[in-house]
Amino acid sequence: MYIGIDLGGTNIALGLVDEKLDIVKKKKVAIIQGSSYEEILDVIAKECKEIREGIELAGIGIGIPGIVDSDSQKIIFCDNLGWKNVDIVGDLKKVLMEDIHIANDADCALYAEVLKGSAVGFKNVILFTLGTGVGSSVLLDGKIFLGGDKRGIELGHMTVEYEGESCSCGYKGCLESYASATALIRETKEPDAKTVFDQEDIKYKETIDRYYKYLAVGVRNGILAYRPDLVIIGGGISKQGDKLSVRLRDEVKKIEMYFGNETATIKIAALGNDAGIIGAAAMYRDNKKRR
Numbered sequence: 001m002y003i004g005i006d007l008g009g010t011n012i013a014l015g016l017v018d019e020k021l022d023i024v025k026k027k028k029v030a031i032i033q034g035s036s037y038e039e040i041l042d043v044i045a046k047e048c049k050e051i052r053e054g055i056e057l058a059g060i061g062i063g064i065p066g067i068v069d070s071d072s073q074k075i076i077f078c079d080n081l082g083w084k085n086v087d088i089v090g091d092l093k094k095v096l097m098e099d100i101h102i103a104n105d106a107d108c109a110l111y112a113e114v115l116k117g118s119a120v121g122f123k124n125v126i127l128f129t130l131g132t133g134v135g136s137s138v139l140l141d142g143k144i145f146l147g148g149d150k151r152g153i154e155l156g157h158m159t160v161e162y163e164g165e166s167c168s169c170g171y172k173g174c175l176e177s178y179a180s181a182t183a184l185i186r187e188t189k190e191p192d193a194k195t196v197f198d199q200e201d202i203k204y205k206e207t208i209d210r211y212y213k214y215l216a217v218g219v220r221n222g223i224l225a226y227r228p229d230l231v232i233i234g235g236g237i238s239k240q241g242d243k244l245s246v247r248l249r250d251e252v253k254k255i256e257m258y259f260g261n262e263t264a265t266i267k268i269a270a271l272g273n274d275a276g277i278i279g280a281a282a283m284y285r286d287n288k289k290r291r
Ligand SMILES: [Zn+2]
Pocket: 156, 157, 167, 168, 169, 170, 171, 172, 174, 176
């Protein structure tokens, strides 16, 4: 049995995951805004102890909403949590006495989709997670592609508007500043992205039109760079379902010009919120095998 943890910008979701990658028990706790690194670690440790009580554990996988150096297993930067250069594996091991593996949360989500979700059977896939931020992951020839320095692909921080809105990374005009839930909240002052989409035809037609245009630019850039057979949309906003994937496909088609991959399909992630938990556990399991 494994524990898979999906550390988000606003929530910590964790689950007990078995060898077949089925979640047998799960829980979600809110992160109190402004919590320190130590406070969040305390919550993770407490929840892990609770959920595994009386169960023999093989290890723990954690999906991190930021840049992970996969070789050193350290967090380089977590913009939405304000963390820089932290050794979460070392710090948690001191309290939990368990083997731990970390990976970027979008990479965990795509890994889960490849193993048992929307991407089963596909070898070249890009995933965008649309939530507090915009995460991304790339699968090339059947393997998660992390780049030369093994720190992962950050399509959410591609510039889509020169000198545009400020981004959590410190720069301006990133896809994340336009396609995240945070962007919709900033623009409308509504409490969450769902409320904005719910009023798509009444109050926020222009906002949503613009949202799709920016997202389509991001997807186009991803298609041009990686030539995937499949583009998956995950994260909280993907709850908009087929309505979102169909509309996005239309917007991407308008701007593909001669460069688009005619066969690239756009699908909604199949595993929903469970992808992060399953993928983190699977990453632990499969990296353990290689060690
Ligand atoms: Zn950015």
